[in-house]
Structures are given as C-alpha cells and as structure tokens.
Amino acid sequence: MSNLIDVTGYILKGGLISLKLFIIVAILSVPLGILVALGKISGIRPLRSALSIYTWVFRGTPLLLQLFFVYFGLPVIGIRLEPLTAASLAFTINYAAYLAETFRAGIESVDKGQFEAAKALGMNYRQTMVQIILPQAIRNVLPPVCSEAINLIKDTALVAAIGIGDLLRAAKEVVTREFTITPFIIAAAIYLVISSLLVLMFRKLEKKYSVY
Template sequence: MANLMDITGFILKGSIITLELFIIVAVCSVPLGILVALGKNSKIKPLKAVLSLYTWAFRGTPLLLQLFFTYFGLPVVGIRLTPLTAASIAFTVNYAAYLAETFRAGIESVDRGQFEAAKALGMNYRQTMIRIILPQAARNVIPPVCNEAINLIKDTALVAAIGIGDLLRAAKEVVTRDFTITPFIIAAVVYLLITSLLVLMFRKLEKKYSFY
C-alpha cells in the first residue's frame, strides 16, 4: 500500500506540469483564436490571406513537429527557450489555429439578420460583435471547444519528447524502474478524472448560455 501511495504521489507531481501547461495554453490560445477568427471574417483581404495561411500551416502539420521546431529548431537561429516555454508557444499557436476555425464557424452560424438589426439600431461593428454576435456564437462553439480542451489534456503527453516530466512521463519512469503496469493504470485514472471535470465545467457553461 505504501508503495502504491508513493507511485501515485510521484505521478501526481507530474500532473502538475500537465495542468500548468493546459492552463497556459487555454488562457493564451482562446483569445488568440478569437482574434484570428475575427480577422478571417473581416473585409481586409491581405489580413485574411495571412491568417488563412497561418491556420492552414498549423492545422496541416503535426503538433509534435511544431514542438520540435520550437525547441530544437529555433536555437539554430539564436533563439533558445526553456522546455516549458517552447511547449507553451508551440501548443498555443497550434490550438489557436484550430480554435480560430471553430470560432469562425460559430460566428458565421449566427443569422445575418442579427448584423442588420444591430446596424439598424446604430451599433458599430465592435458593439455588434461584443453585445450581439459573440454571446450567441459562444453557445454554438461550446461542444467543439470542449473537445479541443480534452484533446489538449491528452496532447500534453507529447512534451515528454523534449524532456518535460509530465504526467505520462512520470508514469513511464516508474514502469521502467519497477517493471509494473500499475503506474499506467493510475495515469489513465488521473487523465479520466481531469477530462471528466472539464466535461462537467463545459456542461455548466452550456446551461449558462442556453438562454440564447
């Protein structure tokens, strides 16, 4: 029992890094994704072209490749980052690209009559987006954003490739040391608990925005 508690404690220490990376990426990628979505919906063609290229590139290449490029590639041009910083940047720009398409679809799902009604009331573009369009779009994008959040928790396991001691790496170290599969089972339980909490949180958000 004591050994099991020690293993669990060691794995939970690794989960701190997993949650830290998740929070950093969530806080940074959501606003960036919204800005990119708004830019892609604008009438400025050069801006739309640049943002379309960005989402095409980061959605079309593996996250692991982007992680390697950020951590191992940038030092070639003199930019050296800590493992956590490199992972945070790579994950943020990757997930922002996916979220941008989700938010763009959510905005476009709002009936065009809403824009016209807001214009008739004398609202400018900024007021229309903040007061009318984004609140309605928010409810439509909650389910796909929830899926992206769950994927993010699972994708954090990729950081082991650049030496970060996350949840999965901690479990793997114990498996290698003690030659037992118990750490993998514990890691799976921890992942399931985290993702279950995320699902509950997004369900509450969905109910909150249900009046739209």
C-alpha cells in the same frame, strides 16, 4: 499500499506540469483564436490571406513537429527557449489555429439578421460583436471547444519528447524502474478524471449560454 500512495504522489507531481501547461495554453489560445477568427471574416483581404495560410500550416502539420521546430529549430537562429516556454508557444499557436476555425464557423452560424438588427439600433462593429454575436457564437461552439480542451490535456503528454517531466513521463519512469503496469493505470485514471471535470464544466457553460 504505501508504495501505491508514493507512486500516485509521484505521478501527480508530473500531472501538475501537465495541468500548468494546459492552463497556460487555454488562457492564451482562446483569445488568440477569437482574434484570428475575426481577422478571417474581416474585409481586409491581405489579412484574411495571411491568417488562412497560418491556419492551413498549423492545422496541416503534426503538433509534435511544431514542438520540435520551436525547441530544437529556433536555437539554430539564436532563439533558445526553456522547455516549458517552448511547449507553451508551440501548443498555443497550434490550438489557436484550430480554435480560430471553430470560432469562425460559430460566428458565421449566427443569423445575418442579427447584424442588421444591431446596425439598425445604432450599434458599432465592436458593440455588435461583443454584445450580440459572440455570446451566440460561443454557445454554438462550446461542444467542439470542449473536445479541443480534452485533446489538449491528452496532447500535453507530447512534452516528454523534449524532456519535460509531465504526467505520462512520470508514470513511464516508475514502470521502467519497478516493472509494473500499475502507474499506467493510475495515469489513465487521472486523465479520465480531468477529462470528466472538463466535460462537466462545459456542460455548465452550455446551460449558462443557453439563455441567448
């Protein structure tokens, strides 16, 4: 029993790294994704084209490849990043690309009459977006964003490839050392708990935004 507690504690320490990466990426990728989405529906054609290329590249290539490019590739041109910084950058750029498409679809799903009504009330573009369009768009995109959040917590396991001691790597180390699959079961349980908490959080958000 004591050994099980020690193993769980060790794995949870790795889980803190995974959770830290999740929080950093969530905080950075959501506003970036919204900005990219707004840029993709703007009337500035060069901006739309550039952002379309960005989302095409980062949605069309593996996240692990992007992680390797940031951590192992950038030093070739003299840019060296700490492992967690490199992982945060790669994950943020990747998830912002996915979220941008989700937010764009959410904004475009809002009835065009909402824009016309806001204009008739004398609201400018920023006021229309912040007060009218985005609250409705957020309600529409919450289910797919929830799925992306769950994918993100699972994808944090990829950082083991660049030497970061995340949750899964900690479990693997114990398995290798003690020749037991129990750490993998513990790691799976932790992932399930975190995913379940995310689902509950997004359900509460859906109820909150259902008033719009």
